[in-house]
Amino acid sequence: xxxxxxxxxxxxxxxxxxxxxxxxxxxxxxxxxxxxxxxxxxxxxxxxxxxxxxxxxxxxxxxxxxxxxxxxxxxxxxxxxxxxxxxxxxxxxxxxxxxxxxxxxxxxxxxxxxxxxxxxxxxxxxxxxxxxxxxxxxxxxxxxxxxxxxxxxxxxxxxxxxxxxxxxxxxxxxxxxxxxxxxxxxxxxxxxxxxxxxxxxxxxxxxxxxxxxxxxxxxxxxxxxxxxxxxxxxxxxxxxxxxxxxxxxxxxxxxxxxxxxxxxxxxxxxxxxxxxxxxxx
Amino acid sequence: xxxxxxxxxxxxxxxxxxxxxxxxxxxxxxxxxxxxxxxxxxxxxxxxxxxxxxxxxxxxxxxxxxxxxxxxxxxxxxxxxxxxxxxxxxxxxxxxxxxxxxxxxxxxxxxxxxxxxxxxxxxxxxxxxxxxxxxxxxxxxxxxxxxxxxxxxxxxxxxxxxxxxxxxxxxxxxxxxxxxxxxxxxxxxxxxxxxxxxxxxxxxxxxxxxxxxxxxxxxxxxxxxxxxxxxxxxxxxxxxxxxxxxxxxxxxxxxxxxxxxxxxxxxxxxxxxxxxxxxxx
Numbered sequence: 429x430x431x432x433x434x435x436x437x438x439x440x441x442x443x444x445x446x447x448x449x450x451x452x453x454x455x456x457x458x459x460x461x462x463x464x465x466x467x468x469x470x471x472x473x474x475x476x477x478x479x480x481x482x483x484x485x486x487x488x489x490x491x492x493x494x495x496x497x498x499x500x501x502x503x504x505x506x507x508x509x510x511x512x513x514x515x516x517x518x519x520x521x522x523x524x525x526x527x528x529x530x531x532x533x534x535x536x537x538x539x540x541x542x543x544x545x546x547x548x549x550x551x552x553x554x555x556x557x558x559x560x561x562x563x564x565x566x567x568x569x570x571x572x573x574x575x576x577x578x579x580x581x582x583x584x585x586x587x588x589x590x591x592x593x594x595x596x597x598x599x600x601x602x603x604x605x606x607x608x609x610x611x612x613x614x615x616x617x618x619x620x621x622x623x624x625x626x627x628x629x630x631x632x633x634x635x636x637x638x639x640x641x642x643x644x645x646x647x648x649x650x651x652x653x654x655x656x657x658x659x660x661x662x663x664x665x666x667x668x669x670x671x672x673x674x675x676x677x678x679x680x681x682x683x684x685x686x687x688x689x690x691x692x693x694x695x696x697x698x699x700x701x702x703x704x705x706x707x708x709x
Numbered sequence: 710x711x712x713x714x715x716x717x718x719x720x721x722x723x724x725x726x727x728x729x730x731x732x733x734x735x736x737x738x739x740x741x742x743x744x745x746x747x748x749x750x751x752x753x754x755x756x757x758x759x760x761x762x763x764x765x766x767x768x769x770x771x772x773x774x775x776x777x778x779x780x781x782x783x784x785x786x787x788x789x790x791x792x793x794x795x796x797x798x799x800x801x802x803x804x805x806x807x808x809x810x811x812x813x814x815x816x817x818x819x820x821x822x823x824x825x826x827x828x829x830x831x832x833x834x835x836x837x838x839x840x841x842x843x844x845x846x847x848x849x850x851x852x853x854x855x856x857x858x859x860x861x862x863x864x865x866x867x868x869x870x871x872x873x874x875x876x877x878x879x880x881x882x883x884x885x886x887x888x889x890x891x892x893x894x895x896x897x898x899x900x901x902x903x904x905x906x907x908x909x910x911x912x913x914x915x916x917x918x919x920x921x922x923x924x925x926x927x928x929x930x931x932x933x934x935x936x937x938x939x940x941x942x943x944x945x946x947x948x949x950x951x952x953x954x955x956x957x958x959x960x961x962x963x964x965x966x967x968x969x970x971x972x973x974x975x976x977x978x979x980x981x982x983x984x985x986x987x988x989x990x
Contacts, residue, residue, distance in 0.1 A: 442728075448724075453855065456857070520712065563908075564845070565844035567841060568858060575736050575857070577767065578848075580806050584768050
């Protein structure tokens with residue numbers, strides 16, 4: 429299967445970028461990944477707003493939303509189901525870290541969806557705790573930027589494909605998120621999700637879950653948690669904009685392995701925010 | 710002035726890379742920057758060894774040293790003075806963080822040297838303390854990898870060109886390094902340089918200074934230091950493989966501004982390791 433269906437750089441269909449791109453040299457940029465259904469990138473307006481917010485936090489002026497909307501819409505034409513990755517980079521490297529030319533380059537990549545089995549959505553996934561930690565830097569916390577080596581090394585820790593996601597702790601043993609997802613758990617009807625003020629990525633699906641949750645839970649807690657808080661949960665799940673919501677059914681990196689049922693809050697949030705076809709057997 | 714004299718990707722002269730490169734998406738790669746004099750990349754064997762060591766730390770198998778030596782030598786032919794940047798990336802992005810195809814891509818960029826004034830070498834530079842901090846992650850500490858957003862944001866803090874470098878603290882107020890240099894100071898004949906076991910980049914010039922120093926200093930201390938340790942120094946300097954050694958003459962981000970003379974240890978190390986033409990008025 430091809431890794432790339434289409435790609436576009438600054439609105440022009442092409443599959444290469446210049447070797448001076450600061451995204452390559454420094455990870456100097458931000459990104460978002462969207463689910464495409466029937467030619468439509470989902471939650472596009474919100475995603476572009478978060479992309480621009482993140483860009484602003486690293487001093488980068490995103491292109492107009494109308495320009496990116498046009499590019500995103502065009503590249504998705506005729507695509508039934510796909511994933512759209514939008515990158516913005518501070519394009520040209522000057523001599524060193526100082527950015528003298530502040531051109532923001534857009535790179536859009538349309539890719540086939542990964543072929544995950546329906547039971548990931550219906551019955552939940554197995555996860556592990558990664559040895560690799562997230563470093564704390566409040567200035568970068570929450571931003572979906574291109575410095576993702578911690579995630580790369582965390583994902584390289586296992587090859588067993590039955591383990592669908594790794595959970596990451598920060599260097600102070602706080603439970604933060606999945607490698608490519610945000611983490612939630614429910615206890616006594618209260619929805620919990622980790623505080624992302626020191627590290628972690630604040631995803632659009634996390635935001636949408638926090639908005640939708642009051643209809644299904646009696647309270648929301650955003651705070652610092654450890655592994656023990658997760659172990660004491662009634663139900664738990666991970667989310668991102670492409671997979672939407674996967675229940676966590678098992679934690680396999682510990683003895684004894686811990687398991688959770690697919691709980692009612694998780695299912696209601698899946699019904700509300702998931703893509704219907706994802707859960708079809 | 711052109712930003713790029715020549716470039717080469719996997720040994721082929723070209724100035725573009727594919728948009729799926731993991732260097733772009735995740736900063737999944739490592740690099741080194743070398744000074745080129747009379748067509749010769751300086752300290753090439755050592756630089757390639759450190760590049761391969763860093764690559765191995767992120768699970769990347771560098772190309773043979775003989776292959777990279779041939780590429781580096783070829784791209785530098787006929788260049789009197791230049792900077793050569795060698796990047797290795799885990800080239801192709803699979804679907805997400807997992808690297809299924811582990812091809813290591815080499816990207817070589819030959820660039821003109823920045824035109825710094827001779828007084829930077831002769832009389833020393835002004836530096837400031839950056840507000841941006843370095844996050845601590847021992848797993849990544851010391852590696853010259855492509856996740857450099859902290860340095861980008863630190864360098865964006867000032868535009869006054871009379872300030873040549875910014876010094877960076879970690880999130881625990883420890884003094885670590887310059888944005889694109891390593892830091893040394895001398896007190897009572899002892900050479901001091903920060904411990905890089907939690908964050909920071911371990912440069913080749915730092916290593917060469919530590920090897921050469923016993924001839925000029927009575928002892929070497931590699932430990933945790935704060936700003937006060939620097940303020941109490943008799944002389945101090947920053948180094949990297951391109952500029953070699955710049956004395957620090959002034960710290961300007963504090964009141965009152967602190968100043969240091971260009972000291973004898975700094976000068977002897979410049980004589981030993983610097984490029985003679987850099988200090989010519």
